[in-house]
Every structure is written in structure tokens, then in C-alpha cells.
Amino acid sequence: MPEPILNIRGLEKTYKGGVKALDGVDLTINRGEIFALLGPNGAGKTTLIGSVCGLVRPTGGKIEVFGQDLATSWKNVRRQIGLVPQELSFDMFDKVIRQVRYSRGMFGSAPDEARIEEVLRSLSLWDKRNAAIRELSGGMKRRVMIAKALAHDPQLLFLDEPTAGVDVELRRDMWRQIDMLRDRGVTIILTTHYIEEAEEMADRVGVIAKGRILLVDDKDAIMAKLGRTEAHFTIDSPLAELPAPLTGYPVHLEEGGTSLVYRGGDGTGKGKREVAELAQLLTREGIAFSGLETQESTLEDIFVDLLHEPVETAA
Ligand SMILES: Nc1ncnc2c1ncn2[C@@H]1O[C@H](COP(=O)(O)OP(=O)(O)OP(=O)(O)O)[C@@H](O)[C@H]1O
Numbered sequence: 001m002p003e004p005i006l007n008i009r010g011l012e013k014t015y016k017g018g019v020k021a022l023d024g025v026d027l028t029i030n031r032g033e034i035f036a037l038l039g040p041n042g043a044g045k046t047t048l049i050g051s052v053c054g055l056v057r058p059t060g061g062k063i064e065v066f067g068q069d070l071a072t073s074w075k076n077v078r079r080q081i082g083l084v085p086q087e088l089s090f091d092m093f094d095k096v097i098r099q100v101r102y103s104r105g106m107f108g109s110a111p112d113e114a115r116i117e118e119v120l121r122s123l124s125l126w127d128k129r130n131a132a133i134r135e136l137s138g139g140m141k142r143r144v145m146i147a148k149a150l151a152h153d154p155q156l157l158f159l160d161e162p163t164a165g166v167d168v169e170l171r172r173d174m175w176r177q178i179d180m181l182r183d184r185g186v187t188i189i190l191t192t193h194y195i196e197e198a199e200e201m202a203d204r205v206g207v208i209a210k211g212r213i214l215l216v217d218d219k220d221a222i223m224a225k226l227g228r229t230e231a232h233f234t235i236d237s238p239l240a241e242l243p244a245p246l247t248g249y250p251v252h253l254e255e256g257g258t259s260l261v262y263r264g265g266d267g268t269g270k271g272k273r274e275v276a277e278l279a280q281l282l283t284r285e286g287i288a289f290s291g292l293e294t295q296e297s298t299l300e301d302i303f304v305d306l307l308h309e310p311v312e313t314a315a
Contacts (some may be wrong), residue, residue: 002310012060023211036198045191056089057175057189073100082154092134104151139170159190229271233260234291
């Protein structure tokens, strides 16, 4: 049974100056899941995360974390939340290990050098523990941000664009780290522009645009519901019209009857099946084709489609 640990209802945020960054957001996150929040620039992702982490004061709605109202139980709740913000923020002159220790203490956790060492080692920072942060490369600084967020062993971790601008190696390390946290039962909410990241890591995906949640579902269910197959048959002799046995399929002719295009399926294999049926039908009808190209849509295609079509909001 899913155990909700974050419950957001009707969340609104209008910034001074009138920008409505969140417009009635409802979202429930369950213990132990990895949830990817996708959305274009300015969609409201950082505002949403900031509202749960106490950095943004919502102008309406309610947030419950671990069953407690954020507005009244802030201190209790905050100790169990970790945040890796988009922007680097620390004392650049301080040493890596001191900053990480400090973070642990700031959230009221007892000192635990073994745990600090574990966190630093898991992020390949142990050798740099006595370096001043300003001496580190951008990628290493980002690792320090993660170490700081993990130092107090949060149960709920927010990663705001954790891999923006980092190299492939660090991105892989970060994915490994997220896997380890998942094994420890930590709930993770990440925002990302890299849809492959959501595809790889997330159990559920939410799409946000203009401060409204457009879609929330299991990643696999999204792929099944909204995934599409596209196939192009190159027909040897141009067809004047669609042969009768093909009319029940989502197909049409292009390029003067030399290309038969199929767009259909639902991500569950139906598309591939129908394309195979079409190939058989063409052969049976004596229609020669010399090429067949098929393509399955990715989460990225689905995401782009979604943002271009007005969609009814869903919780
Ligand atoms: N402090 C602020 N004051 C005024 N407007 C703000 C403030 N912070 C954010 N906004 C506006 O609120 C909207 C949502 O911004 P937000 O940073 O939450 O989006 P985002 O989805 O995180 O975008 P990105 O992917 O670019 O980080 C934007 O229009 C932004 O300009």
C-alpha cells in the first residue's frame, strides 16, 4: 500500500509583482518513490520545491509532510527534508568537511563522523575533504551540495536540476547515488530538463506547466497511454488511394502515394503488432515496398506533445 508522506492541496503562489508561479497544485508523494517533476523553464518547479522546503511562502493551499501541517510543524518536519538547490550556496572559503558537518548539525542531528565520512566517500569527496570549496571544480562543488543535503539523513530529498551542466561521469555518479538512497528507503523528488533522467530513474512522473500540474502517473503507464509508434513504408509504385484492407488502421499516404505512414499504438506493443499486420496486408495485396522505418516515441516526445496540446488538469 502506498504511504503518502507529502500531500499538497490547492497550492498557490503569486510573487510580489503579480507572477502566478503556482496555480492550484495538488500532488501526493508516497514513501520510497522517486518522483520526477518535468516542466519547461518558469513552469513553477523551483517554487513548488521551495514551498515544501520553507524557502517560499505560499499564498494559498496546504502542505502536509509526514502527516504534519507544514505551516505549524515546520521545525519538526524540516529535519527530515533535504534539498539540493539549483544554485550553489556555501561559504567558499570553508573546507568541504566542515561545511558538511555544519549542515548535519544545523538540522539538529547529533555529530557522527562515520556517517560524514560515508557520505563524502560515496560522492568521491573524501580526498578533497580538507580542500577549500572555492578551489574545487564546478562539478565537485555540486557534489558538496549533495553531501550537505544528505548529511542529516533526510527521509525526503529534493533535487532541483541536480545534473544541470554537469559532465557525464558526475551524472552517472549521481544516478548511482540516487539508487543507493532508494535502497535506503529515501523518497526523492527531482526536477530535471533531461528527460532521459526521468526515464531512467523515476517511478512516477509529473508534468507541470504555467504553475499547473498537467499529468501525474507511473512512468510506465504514461509510456503505455501516450506512447506512439510511427512507421513509414516506402512503396515501390505510387498508390492512388489507400487499399481497402488498410482503411481500418491509422494510416495515410504521403509523398505522392510513395510513402505509407502509420501513427498509432499505445506503447504496449500494439503499434509494433499493427505495423507487422500492415506489412502482411501489403504483401497479400501485391503492393511491393522497399523500405520500412519504425520509431517508438520516447518520454521526451510525449512531454513535447503534452506541452503543445492544451490538456485537462489532473491530480
Ligand atoms: N522571487 C521571485 N520573484 C518574482 N517572480 C519569481 C520569483 N521566483 C520565480 N519567479 C517567477 O515564477 C515563475 C516560476 O519560476 P520557477 O523558478 O518556480 O520555475 P522553474 O520551473 O523552476 O523554472 P526553471 O526550470 O527555469 O528553473 C517564473 O515566471 C519566474 O520568473
